[in-house]
Amino acid sequence: MSSKPKPTATRSSTRIKTNPAPTATRPGSRIAVASRAVTTEASAAAALKKQVPRRPLHNRANSPVEIDTGIDKKARPASRNTKVPGPKSATPIDFAHDDDREPVKAFLRIRPRLGDGEPTSEPYLEPISDTAVRMTDPESSSHSRTSSANSASIYTFSHIFPPHTQQSEFFNNTTLPLVKDVLEGQSGLLFTYGVTNSGKTYTIQGGSEEGSAGILPRTLDVIFNSIEGLHGDGKYHPVRLNGIELADDSSSSGRSQVSKPHGVPALADILDDLDDAGMDIDSTTLKLDRNHEYTVWLSYSEVYNEKVYDLFASVDSPESSCQPSQSAVPRPTSTFLNIPLPSSQSHPLLLTRKALPVKSSPLSDSGLSGSEAGSAGKYVAGLRQIRVKSAAEAKALLKLGQMHRRVFGTLANSQSSRSHALVTIKVLRVHRGERNDPSSIQTSRLTLVDLAGSERTKHTHTSGDRLREAGNINKSLMVLGQCMETLRTNQRTLARSLGTTAGRMDTRDVKKGLAVVPFRHSKLTEILMDYFVGEGKAVMIVNVNPYDTGFDENSHVMRFSSLARDVYTAPAAAAPRALPSVKDRNRPSGVGPHRRKVTISMGGAGRKASEAHLEVLEEDEEHDEDGHEEDDDGPINPLVDALFDEIERLRTQASHTLYEVEMRCALVEAETREEVMEEMEERMHDMEKMFKRRLMKEVEQNEKMMDAKIDMLNRSKMRHPLVDHPDEGGETDEHMQDEFEEQEEPEEDPNESDDAETYKSSESSRSPSPLAGKGQKKIKRGTTRANNRVVHSDFADEDTFDQRSDGDDWQMDTAPSQSDSREELPRQPVRASRASGKKHDFVEAPSPIFEVDVKAGKMAAKRKSGREPSDKLSSLQETLESLSLQENARDSTVVVPNKKARQDAVTHGGEGQQHVSQKGEVDTVKKKKKRQLGRAPTDEDMATILLGTSQDKKPLRRSVRH
């Protein structure tokens, strides 16, 4: 550490503000390059730094500080030579060469998997070097999703700490340099950032196991280890941000003020833990200048729902009025610890606490002139700063503060921090020879912030108080991000200006062009503002739980960290300008004093558990007569503030709306699917009905046709004995056929035509319409006429019947079809023979199923009768054939042999032959006859009708069209 000239002893603060006359800079100072594309800006910022140097610390030349961390040097990350495959370059951890001009350092800490309760899936975050980590969207491989984050991204950090990193190692590499600085007189800020359950509180406070103490208790240990024997007398105590005042006797805190109250039940037992506080102690000691004296002061505040509360404040309650505070000095004990706890049946105990205003630090505290207005920083007015003389005492105090935080801020969600907790350790350092000169006293601060978990309200589905909490948490984090963004932009602008106006720079002109950094739009950034625009280093610890489901949230955290790493803590580089008077900052909170009911359980191993019911009243900050907060602060732009509020409101609204819209979409999709299913079912049902109707109609028509045939045969038998007068048969048949066709003409069914139209596309797959028979029947009439002359059937000629087209007997093929739609249907030629004179016994069934039966039946009939039927009979048989509408039968016609024919078929078909009914076959012949004739005519009856004699028995087959 280089020596620095002694400054003019005009103030007690160590704040160094802009000084137009450069005095000294540290030799060997350098700018640590934090990230991509900022090298130029960093150099420019360094140049600016050299032109606007920090005011050297008082007696700094006499402050050689050596760090004896006691850690193995090998344990330190060797990131200097690490090559980062990602888009950004790495910042080596090299505290020895750090300059006070440096970017915000960002360390990533990956939380280990905790146990059975955690998901077993692969972590979506994988370190690829000491400084780079790859994040892969776990859902990108399974299915596509709309995500704001890329499916795989690489983020770089100053250093990455893997899950197995010990607390001591983590502390030494992240916080110890800040501890060293604070003992040297430089302020520092460390904050943890991450989603809920990522390990922020564990990092700051630690766990309960041995060796798991967090960076806060370790910081206290190291400070008190190092100043052992160097304690000051505490004649002066700190006030506001950087001021000091002469203390009265009671202002020094000590063990006596943390005394255990009398007769207090379990709740106050926490004070017993004071003695246990030294269990897990960090033994690291820093070597300090022994010519200095130190006093250490502690404050503990929380920002909850955009209000700042003192966690060391005693709590006012009506019941506690009987135990008034014994002294006006800050008491480290809470009044409510000293009162009997109400039982669960009694009325809840009402506890009230008051929010504290945030005010601008007076210029006099910093020794600044009026021309430097606006750079004095902010402080929490009324926040107690308690002197602590040992680490144990400090830890006990912090424990009390944590308990207050739990009671007031986190009880309803006790496992999660819903407020930002800020512990500030203030060190007053003075040279032994100047201990009575207040202007020689240096004040430095180290603030450790445990930020509330960032989370999206969409995922938590919070409402009421929880929603308000989440909104405010997100608001402060958003404003923090906005501040970083603006700072970065300003610094780049500044660097560019410096680059272009090298040697002719007027920083005041350049600063005029800088944007206003919106620190004042959230309480958190207001309090932390001084670290970014004033003196000091900032370290950000990013906590991540790689097993967490919130990939998007973690991506957001990563982006925030890379933004923060681009920000340089540059004194006066981006100092806020004085703005017009603000009323809006004092806008009413809208809710007034906020009441909450809470229940706390106390007790532990070996202690009686007790439960207390409390009602918490949180009062707003004090306002002046006009309803404004008491503040001498410069105003902020109300428009900007209103815009921030609007952004936050819209964000919350959008989050809810998005959730609602997603739900509605899912609902509509489900409903639509159901409707489509119902419609499909309805259509299927309609189709089924339509086809049934068509089937029935066809069956009916076929029945009619068969009836007509039977009638015709009956009449023919009665009127014209065919055997005796064969010549008359032709005309008679023809007449009868015409008659039959007239009867058979199907009725037009409008419904059916509609159906046919509707299902035209499926025409080829359905049964032929009765209309199809029209054209065919006319063809058959022609054929019948021809049959009267020449047509005969002969099974021996089956192979040649296809060659019929050249014969003048074959009118059927050339007959025009009246139904176009039927033209495409395969024609089934009537099996017949041109060989006249040959016996025609049967109408051959078109169905191959019965082909065997029919052949067997024919042969059997031949064998039985042993004689030839007359030509007249053949002619009549042909007539019957033509009426059987065999054409196209392959599509729809099924031959159903009557019982006897089946028997014959089986008998003559040979051994093992069996008639197998096809699906849909109905012995309609039998049924019809029963209905028409009263009894089923046998084959013999039919033969009698046809031949006029009982001797000419012959099996008869019919084609029935369904």
Ligand SMILES: Nc1ncnc2c1ncn2[C@@H]1O[C@H](COP(=O)(O)OP(=O)(O)OP(=O)(O)O)[C@@H](O)[C@H]1O
């Ligand atoms: N490095 C670690 N090693 C072991 N346990 C850890 C580690 N980090 C976190 N844990 C454990 O994980 C759990 C969650 O951690 P913690 O409470 O610190 O999260 P958080 O980020 O502070 O959550 P919230 O924002 O809700 O307060 C705790 O049980 C803690 O003990």
